[in-house]
Amino acid sequence: MMMGYGFSGPFGWLGMGFGMIIQLAFTALIIMAAIWMFKAVFRGGHSVERPIDAVEILKQRYAKGEISSEEYQRMRKELEF
Structure with a gap:
């Protein structure tokens, strides 16, 4: 007999799916921030023209x-x- 909620929390597969979506969104946000910083450093960013x-x-x-x-x-x- 299993006790507790397990890996995906009290929502079963729905909880695991929601967690995956949050993780993918967070990863995409980090990648976009890294690309923005790369452009800002190597293209001068929004410096004075x-x-x-x-x-x-x-x-x-x-x-x-x-x-x-x-x-x-x-x-x-x-x-x-």
Whole structure:
């Protein structure tokens, strides 16, 4: 005769299944946290981004066609001193 509840608690197979789900969820959470930390360390995480300098913005505006070639040349000369 068995005494007590055994491995899966008072709920039998249901308790064991619930325990497995909790364990899998906990394991998935640990794996996701490890991946997030890996990305944060090797990609710089959410650190301060490198500021874009004025010449780079000017190049982007020229590439989009927002300014003409003459405007681009004039503004670039002014920025480079």
